[in-house]
Amino acid sequence: MNEGLYWEGMSLLDFARGPALRWAVIIFVIGIVWRLTALLLASRKQLEPAKGSATSGGMKTLLTRSAPAHELEKNIVFQHYSGYAWHIGMFVVLLFFAPHMLFFKDILGFGWPTLPNLFITFFTVVTMGILLVLLARRLMNPVLRQLTTWDDYISWLIAFLPFLTGIMAFTHITFGMRYETVLALHFLSVSALLIWFPFGKLMHAIFIWPSRYKVGAAFARRGVRA
Amino acid sequence: MSGLSGIGVKVESGAAAPDEIYANTLPLLHEIRHALARLVESGEPTVIDIQSIPMGPGDMNRLMDALGEGEVRAEFEALGKTVIRESRYGGVWIIEHLNGSGGVAGRFIEITWVPSLLQAQREDVEAGLEALADALAAAGN
Amino acid sequence: MAASKTVGDVLRAHGVSRRGFMKFCAATASMMALPPSMVSTVAAAIENARRPSVIWLPFQECTGCTEAITRSHTPTLEGLIFDSISLDYHHTLMAASGQRAEDAMMQAMEENYGNYLLLVDGSIPTEEFESHSCTNGHTHLSMLKDAATGAAAIVSVGTCAAYGGIPKANPNPTKARSVQDLITDKPIINVPGCPPVPTVLTGVLAHYLVFGTIPELDPYGRPMAFFGQNIHDRCYRRPFYERGQFAETFDDEGAKKGYCLYKLGCKGPITYNACATVRWNEGTSWPVQSGHGCLGCSEPDFWDKGSFYRPLSAAYWGDARTVGIGAAAGAAAGLAAAALARGKQKKAQQEEKA
Ligand code: SF4
Numbered sequence: 001m002n003e004g005l006y007w008e009g010m011s012l013l014d015f016a017r018g019p020a021l022r023w024a025v026i027i028f029v030i031g032i033v034w035r036l037t038a039l040l041l042a043s044r045k046q047l048e049p050a051k052g053s054a055t056s057g058g059m060k061t062l063l064t065r066s067a068p069a070h071e072l073e074k075n076i077v078f079q080h081y082s083g084y085a086w087h088i089g090m091f092v093v094l095l096f097f098a099p100h101m102l103f104f105k106d107i108l109g110f111g112w113p114t115l116p117n118l119f120i121t122f123f124t125v126v127t128m129g130i131l132l133v134l135l136a137r138r139l140m141n142p143v144l145r146q147l148t149t150w151d152d153y154i155s156w157l158i159a160f161l162p163f164l165t166g167i168m169a170f171t172h173i174t175f176g177m178r179y180e181t182v183l184a185l186h187f188l189s190v191s192a193l194l195i196w197f198p199f200g201k202l203m204h205a206i207f208i209w210p211s212r213y214k215v216g217a218a219f220a221r222r223g224v225r226a
Numbered sequence: 227m228s229g230l231s232g233i234g235v236k237v238e239s240g241a242a243a244p245d246e247i248y249a250n251t252l253p254l255l256h257e258i259r260h261a262l263a264r265l266v267e268s269g270e271p272t273v274i275d276i277q278s279i280p281m282g283p284g285d286m287n288r289l290m291d292a293l294g295e296g297e298v299r300a301e302f303e304a305l306g307k308t309v310i311r312e313s314r315y316g317g318v319w320i321i322e323h324l325n326g327s328g329g330v331a332g333r334f335i336e337i338t339w340v341p342s343l344l345q346a347q348r349e350d351v352e353a354g355l356e357a358l359a360d361a362l363a364a365a366g367n
Numbered sequence: 368m369a370a371s372k373t374v375g376d377v378l379r380a381h382g383v384s385r386r387g388f389m390k391f392c393a394a395t396a397s398m399m400a401l402p403p404s405m406v407s408t409v410a411a412a413i414e415n416a417r418r419p420s421v422i423w424l425p426f427q428e429c430t431g432c433t434e435a436i437t438r439s440h441t442p443t444l445e446g447l448i449f450d451s452i453s454l455d456y457h458h459t460l461m462a463a464s465g466q467r468a469e470d471a472m473m474q475a476m477e478e479n480y481g482n483y484l485l486l487v488d489g490s491i492p493t494e495e496f497e498s499h500s501c502t503n504g505h506t507h508l509s510m511l512k513d514a515a516t517g518a519a520a521i522v523s524v525g526t527c528a529a530y531g532g533i534p535k536a537n538p539n540p541t542k543a544r545s546v547q548d549l550i551t552d553k554p555i556i557n558v559p560g561c562p563p564v565p566t567v568l569t570g571v572l573a574h575y576l577v578f579g580t581i582p583e584l585d586p587y588g589r590p591m592a593f594f595g596q597n598i599h600d601r602c603y604r605r606p607f608y609e610r611g612q613f614a615e616t617f618d619d620e621g622a623k624k625g626y627c628l629y630k631l632g633c634k635g636p637i638t639y640n641a642c643a644t645v646r647w648n649e650g651t652s653w654p655v656q657s658g659h660g661c662l663g664c665s666e667p668d669f670w671d672k673g674s675f676y677r678p679l680s681a682a683y684w685g686d687a688r689t690v691g692i693g694a695a696a697g698a699a700a701g702l703a704a705a706a707l708a709r710g711k712q713k714k715a716q717q718e719e720k721a
Binding site for chain 1: 586597600608609610611613629630636637667668672677678679680681682683684685689690693694695696697698700701702704705708709
């Protein structure tokens with residue numbers, strides 16, 4: 001372990017930076033590896049003879065599914081591109097805010113250039129805006145609402161909170177809380193995300209590639225276009 | 227971070243402060259401009275405690291350079307030296323209180339017609355009156 | 368008794384003119400972080416303020432706090448503030464020693480019972496270690512409790528008295544406690560710092576002198592006037608932080624240009640103190656200005672919060688080994704789940720065939 005953090009009267013921030021995050025990382029790793037191995041080892045009896053190459057079909061689907069299908073384009077274009085925008089914004093904020101980079105540098109052992117805070121603020125606001133719009137759509141569209149499970153709402157909240165606490169800490173708009181408390185909440189929201197990640201819908205971030213591949217491969221084997 | 231030998235030490239003297247630090251000079255000058263306008267319009271004076279404003283190295287010098295030297299300059303000795311001088315902008319006074327060992331104990335910018343410390347103080351005048359009367363009495367006049 | 372004179376009397380006895388007095392008041396108001404418009408109020412209050420009797424008890428400490436506060440050469444304005452109080456006992460500073468010093472303290476405590484200001488620096492060992500810190504045969508715990516009963520208020524000078532400080536750092540070999548851990552029935556003003564900024568202590572004394580009240584305190588018992596804002600918010604290097612310009616090492620280009628020290632472990636964002644405005648050594652400089660990140664010395668348990676050189680955002684996430692073990696455990700769980708699923712599949716197929 002890194003330097004011990006054992007003393008009397010640990011503050012919320014100390015708890016968040018230390019034990020909370022440490023356990024969250026452990027749960028995260030266990031969860032991810034568990035679900036991935038279980039998925040990759042799961043197999044289905046292949047009864048019919050192959051009608052096409054599973055591998056190339058799988059690879060192709062990885063790409064084709066990254067753009068909206070022509071037939072559906074009109075209906076899902078907003079969702080599709082706002083989804084892209086949100087993911088890009090999220091990664092920019094996650095990776096190119098200097099304090100975040102330092103967090104990863106500490107883990108990985110190397111760092112990279114970062115962006116001025118002005119850009120980060122911009123991307124954070126955009127990202128949060130998209131999340132809010134997507135939530136509003138989900139709540140207002142009757143079909144979408146029917147499709148929505150508790151998992152979706154929790155996953156939304158878990159993805160939103162790090163941004164909210166992050167920008168609160170950054171701008172010092174803390175609603176009467178102390179800065180350290182908000183910073184601690186930021187760390188805790190990330191811990192919550194790490195813990196929830198492997199078990200909720202956020203796991204799509206990892207599953208998306210193997211599952212696309214598997215679908216593509218299965219379709220190709222049967223000679224169907226995916 | 228262990229081992230003192232690992233820390234490279236390089237002594238540099240008289241390094242100029244980087245130009246990038248403008249921090250508080252500009253906003254302060256604007257504040258002074260507003261205060262001057264107030265003085266002209268309504269006669270209301272303003273005092274700014276510049277010692278308790280966060281400034282980088284060189285910032286204070288930059289501010290002093292911007293204010294420049296005016297016509298009036300006065301000093302008095304009381305609990306250490308105090309220097310009162312007018313800046314190149316009439317009505318903007320810089321007051322520097324030094325303590326006995328020459329350290330800065332307080333630094334103010336007063337935007338006023340005459341800084342109150344330049345005037346004789348009533349208590350001192352009264353004491354002076356008494357002292358002069360005593361002196362004359364002692365001399366038998 | 369000296370304590371019955373007003374501060375105005377004391378200053379006049381020093382031959383201070385009205386100009387000098389106004390200068391003193393202006394600097395004092397500045398010291399108390401009051402706006403310049405308050406100077407006349409301060410002057411009127413100081414003129415008539417009675418000199419409070421002050422008893423200063425040093426406990427488990429390094430004398431750094433006393434050093435810092437007396438380091439300024441006389442006659443400074445800080446020095447005059449000290450002259451304006453009646454410092455009746457401070458075993459490092461007083462001329463008397465031994466029994467005579469003790470007697471002076473007892474006398475001051477009796478004469479000013481209920482009214483004196485008690486200043487404490489250093490933490491207090493407790494329980495089986497109580498006897499590890501004594502003066503003249505009295506344990507510091509008993510001295511604190513005795514002196515606190517007659518005190519109007521207590522000022523904890525320095526991080527040790529305020530929060531336990533270095534003596535209380537892990538593993539706390541003397542079971543050291545702070546003043547506020549032990550005394551709960553008196554108003555306590557914490558003036559932490561290792562050492563505290565001298566001007567801040569004199570500012571707090573000046574406040575007590577001028578208003579006769581306890582200043583507004585933050586949740587950690589620190590006067591808001593000096594500890595209300597964190598270092599980061601008042602730091603002149605802040606524009607570099609915003610622009611993402613950081614010193615990467617202590618001697619690179621960025622360091623020479625005075626860039627932000629966040630990456631070198633600066634704790635400014637979570638540290639509350641007046642260094643950035645009041646500065647040290649008569650306003651000459653302060654740690655960040657001299658090129659070193661803030662250590663956070665005015666915060667509780669600052670000594671135990673990991674490396675001073677670890678960036679604030681770098682957490683204590685664990686290490687590769689723990690993560691490896693986690694991964695192995697996850698893999699095992701995954702294997703078990705897969706095996707279970709296959710077993711079920713097989714069973715179902717067999718049942719189908721049968
Ligand atoms: S040097 Fe420290 S206090 Fe100053 S801006 Fe950088 S992180 Fe904040």
